[in-house]
Amino acid sequence: MSTETAAETAGSPGGPRTLAEDLRRRSDDELGALLRARPDLVTPVxxxxxxxxxxxxxxxxxxxxxxxxxxxxxxxxxxxxxLPDGFRFADLAALVGPEVPQLPGAVAELRTRALLWGPEDALRVVRTVRDLAGAAPAGLGPALASALSATGPARLQELLSALGLPPTPDAVTAIAEIGALFADADAVRALLAEAPQAAEVLEKLVWGPPTGSVRGADRPVRADEASSPVEWLLARALLVPAGPQTVVLPREVALTLRGGRVHRQLEPEPPGPAVTPRDPELVDAAAAGAAFIAVRRIEDLLEAWSAGGPPVLRAGGLGMRDLKRAAVTLDVPEPEAALWLELAYAAGLAAGDGEADERWLPTPAYDTWRARPTAERWSVLAGVWLETTRVPGLVGTRDDKDRPVNALGPGVDRTAAPDVRHALLGRLAGLAPGSTVPAADLLADLAWHRPVRTARLRSELADRTLVEAELLGVTGRGALSAAGRALLGGDLPRAAVLLEPLLPTPLDHVLLQADLTAVAPGPLVVELAQELHMAADVESTGGATVYRFSEPSIRRALDSGRTAADLHRLFATHSRTPVPQPLTYLVDDVARRHGRLRVGAASAYLRCDDEALLGELLADRRAHGLRMRRLAPTVVAAEAAPDAVLSMLRQLGYAPMAESATGDVVVTRPDALRTPPRSLPPRVAGEPPAPGGTLVAAAVTAIRAGDRTTAGRGRGAGDAEAPAELPRTSAAETLLALQSAQAERRPVWIGYVTREGRATQRIIVPLGLEGGFVTAQEQAVGELHTYPLHRITGVAPVEPGDDEA
Structure with missing residues (x-):
């Protein structure tokens, strides 16, 4: 058990003797504030x-x-x-600085968080806080009594003599006498005024670190033998040996030199940022443009992977070469490509397929996400980015073992990332709409609000967060957008509603050109975009998207089950320009040759009604690697696998089709390459979430109820006295009694039949009733349990004295 729970005198009559007693005296609201400020205390209750x-x-x-x-x-x-335990608020104010209006609020905050406890005339610091502060809090050395604790009696008498104090009979009294002298700031100043050239020596130690190196520091020096400023200080305990070659400046001396204050410069308020106002409408427009591009980047990436994604590394993640290919596919820098990769993975839109030769593929969730409106798709991505612990900016760096950090790999998680994102965007949300602040000012503000946490983070993490927010459309031109504000408040539907009017309206047409390209002058409706992705390849993106038709792309559409008539109908329906004759010829030519060759499994066979075509193929030297031989006038066998035969023939300019063992044509759907259903990647556990109001109220009730039971047993009252008979009530009466007890947060007796059929009696405090179960705090063990209502035989009130002595 902690020393804080041991019986210690608080220094004030009637004051709490322990932290547990201090907490026991707090109101329910004060306890609730403690549990909200420190969520880890409530898990478990x-x-x-x-x-x-x-x-x-x-x-x-x-x-x-x-x-x-x-x-x-x-x-x-x-x-x-x-300060020593039991100090007054006035003592603390003297060390912090006079007339600091923020001090009472800071002290109240520390007491709320149970880091400081006790009344204002006898305050105490939790012992663990002192331990974590270390030996030199705020650059101050140890107290004089601690620094002199290892000094011998003879040396102490010499120090007394040098300081003009009378000799004492023992070491304890000697240290007390020296400590009393040094507690008087005027006496210390007078003593230092006599020191020869001591100011330069002490100036190096006064603001920390309090230790310095001196040769022969532990050598006893008498006052009349001192030949240097350091020896003069050592002879009068103004410096104390801390080792053979180390001296330390006692705390009392440092405080006197500091003017009685602990810190050279107080920072009671955060630094004021330089705010630049911008037009909120322009900010929202810029953010909407970035949001639209972000959604399209994810879609382009996963559409490319639908035909077969890159392999998963043995250690997990994506290889650097594949990251470069993804960057080329999206026409973006590699750090930005890493952002879209990580975002797709964190949102559950991409994952490994789990096969022996595992590859990265879209998940079935991608098809559901792709069918939603653009604004809703963005809100999903932005919501995931705000809460994920994965940090795309780490991709390409090296870990603690000097290994590269790969995209989609296990080394990209940082538990502090969500807190940093919320903190930085929260500062922008606190400004007027459209206001922007330089990144350096935001980082300085974050360093003031979370100095300990910020010290553990590289500044690149905060900088990268702002860059990612801009790319994702959460911010625009450096200011938080209206949709970003809703996103930060956790209202994803409203964020989508605010973004929707600012996005370009999807188009249902393209402009076909004679050079076998199609220009989409804006975003396309989902159905048309899917058809074009199937029949053409994206050549360039930007304000308009250019699609390139080619023989392989047309063959891809035919392989997916489309016919030449389907493609002609698609072009005629959705083109605002006449369909170019070269495109019509291309479709007809590929369709005419498509499927004349059929490839199945022998190892593989080719079937074709055109005997001349098979003869041409057998004579083609480029196909000798397939080792084909004619089995019949219209059938040729090959020693390669069917997929290898298909690939080789397509490279040679043929347009074969695959067929099944029953002779049916195998149609390749564009969404055929998908992983099995996948759950979202795990979020690395960091800070526990803040408990809700219901949980806090229930926890406070449970703690008080358990404390009454524990206190009753501790005073020798024994276990609560159960009713003479097992409570018996009807089902309706049982439910009514439990609902009443829950509303009043009061304990009741219940008769309960266990799974083994044993009848028992228990005192519980009902906390929730739902679905035929009651969730309650059981006083005997102080834990939360769920009881099926059909096993409760009855309810009886707890009489005064039953649950406490």
Whole structure:
């Protein structure tokens, strides 16, 4: 058990003696504020106040609490750990600085978080906070009593003599006498005024670090033998040996030299950022354009992977060569390509297919996502980006073991990433709409609000967050968009509604040109875009998309089950320009040759009604690698696999089709290459989420109920006295009694039959009723349980004295 829960005198009559007692005296609202400020304390719900206090003083929990403090609150913590337990608020104010209006609020915040406890005339710092502060809080050395604790009695008497103090009979009294002298700031200043050239020596140590290197530091030096400023200080305990070649400046001396203050410069308020106003409409328009491009980048990437994605590395992730290919496909820099890859993966739109030769492919969720309106698709991507722990900016760097960090790999997670995104965008959300702030100012503001956490992050993470927000359309021209504000508030549907009017209207037509290209002057409706992706290849993107028709692309459409008539109808229906004759000829020519050759499994066979065509193929030297031989006038066997034969023949300019073992044509659908259904990638556990109001209220009730039971047993009252008979009530009466107890948060007796058929009696505090179950706090063990209502035989009230002595 923590020392905070041991019986310690608080220094004030009637004040709490322990942290557990201090928590017990708090109101429900104050306890709720503690649990909201420190979510880790409520998982799981503590049994009683003793367990709550013990958990609140663990090293891990206190470290999390300190990470959530701003810079000024941490400066107050530094001042508090300098003082001995039982200090007054006035003592703390003297160390922090006079007339600092933010000090009462900071102290209240520390007390809310149970890092500081006790009344204002006897405040205490949680012991773990002192441990984490280390030996030199705020650059201050140890107290004089601690620094002199290893000094011998003879040396102490010499120090007393040098300081003009009378000799003492023992070392303890000697240290106390020297400490009393050094506690008087005027006496220390007077002593330093006599020091020869000591200012230069002490100036190097006064603001930390408090230690310095001196040869022969532990050599006893008498006041009348001192030959240097350092020796003069050592002879009077103004410097104290901390080792053979190390000296330390006692805390009392440093505070006197600092003018009685712990910090050279206080930072009670965050630095003021340089705000530049912009037109909110222009900001929203720029963000909408980026949002539209972001959705299209993801779609273009996964459409390319639909025909066969890159392999999954043995260690997981995507190879650097494949990352470069993705960047070329999207016509973007590699860091941006890594963003779209990671976003598609985090949103569950791409995953490994799980086969022996595993490859990255779109998931079935991609088809559902692609069918939704553009604004909704964006809100899904932006919502995932805001909360994911994956950091695309780490791709291409090296990890702690000097290994490259690959996209989609296991080394891209950082638990602090969501907190950084929320913090940076939250600062922009606090400004007027359209306002922008330089990245350096945002980083400085983040460093003030979360100094401990920011120290663990590289500035590149914050910088990259702002770049990603701009690429994704959460911000526009450096300012938070209206849709971004809704996104930050967790309202994804509203974010989509705000974005929808700003997006370009999807078109249902293209402009066909004589050079076998089609120009889409804007975004296309989903159905037309899918058909064009099947029949043509994207040549360029930008304000308009250019599609290139070719023999392989037309063959791809025919392989997917389209006919020449289907393609002619598509072009005639959706082209605002006349269909060019070269495109018509191309479709007819490929369709005429398509499927004349049929490839099946022998290892493979080719079937064709045109004997001359088969003779031509057998005579083609380029196809000798297939080792074909004629089995019949219209059938040729090959020693290669069917997919290899298909690939080779298409490279040679033929247009074969695959057929099944029953002779049916195998149609390749454009969405055939999909992974099995996949769940979202796991989010690396970081900070526990803030508990909701219902959970906080239930936890407070459970802690108080468990504490009453524990206290009753501790005073020797014994277990609560159960009713003489097992409670018996009808089902309606049972439900009504439990609902009443839940509303009033009061304990009741229940008769309960276990799964083994054993009848028991228990005291519970009902916290929730739903679906034929009651969720309640069981006082005997102080834990939350769920009880089926059909096993509860009845309910009886808890009489005064049953649950507490």
């Amino acid at each position: 503590p049994v009683d106040f003793t367990q709550l206090a013990t958990r609140a003083t663990t090293r891990a929990s206190v470290s999390r609490a300190l990470e959530r403090l701003d810079r000024f609150a941490l400066q107050v913590v530094d001042a508090a750990v300098v």
